[in-house]
Amino acid sequence: MAFEGLSERLQSAISQVGTGGTITEADLKQMMREIRLALLEADVNFQVVKTFVKSVNERALGSDVLTSLSPAQQVLKIVDEELTALMGGEREPLNFSSKPPTVIMMAGLQGAGKTTTVGKLAKYINENGKKKPLLVAADVYRPAAIDQLETIGRQLGFEVYSRGTEVNPVDIAYDALTQARMQGNEVVIIDTAGRLHINEELMNELREIKLAVDPDEILLTVDAMTGQDAVNVAQSFNEALDITGVVITKLDGDTRGGAALSIRSITNKPIKFTGQGEQLDALEPFYPERMSSRILGMGDMMTLIEKAQKDFDEARAAEMADKIKDATFDFNDFIEQMEQVTKMGSIKDILKMIPGMSKIPGLDELNVDDKDIGRVKAIVMSMTPQERENPDIISQSRRRRIAKGCGQTVAEVNQMIKQFNQSRDMMSQMSNGKTGGMKKMMRQ
C-alpha cells in the first residue's frame, strides 16, 4: 500500500503526545523530531522536511496546543493542513483547450509507465468527459512501445496513430494533430520516447515536439518507487520543457511516499494523477487533502464514494435499498453486491479509506482475495434458483446437497449462510434506524 511506512510512523509520532491532558514544550520537541525522522525515512527531500517541520512547529507553538486538552487532535489537524499544502493544496484538474483538440504530451524516462499512462488517461478522459481521444505512437526508438500502445488502443477501443519507426517523431506528432482535427477527435495524447537516463538528445527531441504541437498539457510520468531520483528527474524535465503537471506512477508499490511529498515543493508543478496499478483503470486524480487524510489514517470517504459511483446504477441501488429494508435481500443480490465491491479494488484498500478503519488491529492480516470470493460464489451457484431467492428454505439436507455440489464441507456452507443471515439482519436493522451503529462509526 502506498505510504504504509510513513503513515504508521507519523500516526505513532502524533499519538505519543497523548489524547488527553496538556503537553509540555519538550513533548512537542520530541514529537517534531519523530515527524522529521518519519519523513526522512520516507525519502522526502531533506530541504522539504526541514521547511515542513519548521512550519508545523511554529504553528503548534503559536496555537493553543500546549494548553489544550486534546493536543494530539490539534497537532493532527496542523500536520494534516501542512501535508495538504505540501502536496499542492487544491486539486489541479487537466487543462482542456477551448479550441479542441486538446493536446496532451506525455514525457518521462523509459520504464516510468508512460505508455501505460497514455492508455489510463485516455480511458479516464473518455469516461469523465466523453471525449474521443486519439493516441499517438511517437516513441520510435522502441518498436515494442508502438505495439504496446496499439494493444492498449485495441483494448480500450480508441484509435492509435502510428507510422512505424522510420518517421521523425516530430512529424508523427504534427501529422497526428492534423488528422485529429479532420476526424473531430477532442483529445490527442502523444506517447513520446524515453531513455534510461536524461540526455540532451532526448530533451531536444521533446522540445521540438512541444514546438510543433503546442500542447495544452505536458505531463511527466515519474516512478514513485525511485524516490528522490523521481524528484531529480522531475526537476530536469521541468527545466527543459516547463512541464504542466506530473503523474506519479506505481504508487501502489511505494510504501515510502517521498516522491509524492517532495515533487510539488521542489518543482512547483502540480501532481495531477497517480498510477495505482498495472490495469488501465488504476489511475486516480490527485487530491492533496484526500492523500493527506489517507496518510494520517483519517480515511478517504470521498474517493471511496467516487469509486462506488463509477459503476453505480441509481435505480438498481434504490431497489437494493428496499430489499435491505424489508430483509428480502437474497443470495442473487449478495453475489451482485460482492462483484460490485471487488470491481472497486482490493477489500483491504477499500476498508482503509473508511475513517478510523486503518487503526483497526489485524487489518493488515486481512487478505480477502479472489479465492474467498470464488468460494462463496461456488456455494451460491450450487443452490437452486429457488434457494437463492428464498434463503430461509435452506434446510440441513439442502445444505448437504449444496456442499456436495460445490466440493466444500457442510461446515463451510453453514458458516457462509450464517454470515449471510447475520449481515442481512444487521443491514436491515441499520436501514430501519434501529441502531446507531453506522452513526457511531462515522463519528469516530
Ligand code: GDP
Ligand atoms: P514506459 O517505458 O514509460 O512507456 O513504461 P510502460 O508504460 O511500458 O510501463 C513500464 C512497466 O510499469 C509496465 O510493466 C507497466 O505495467 C508498469 N506500470 C505502469 N504504471 C504502473 C502503476 O501505476 N503501478 C504498477 N504497479 N505498475 C505500473
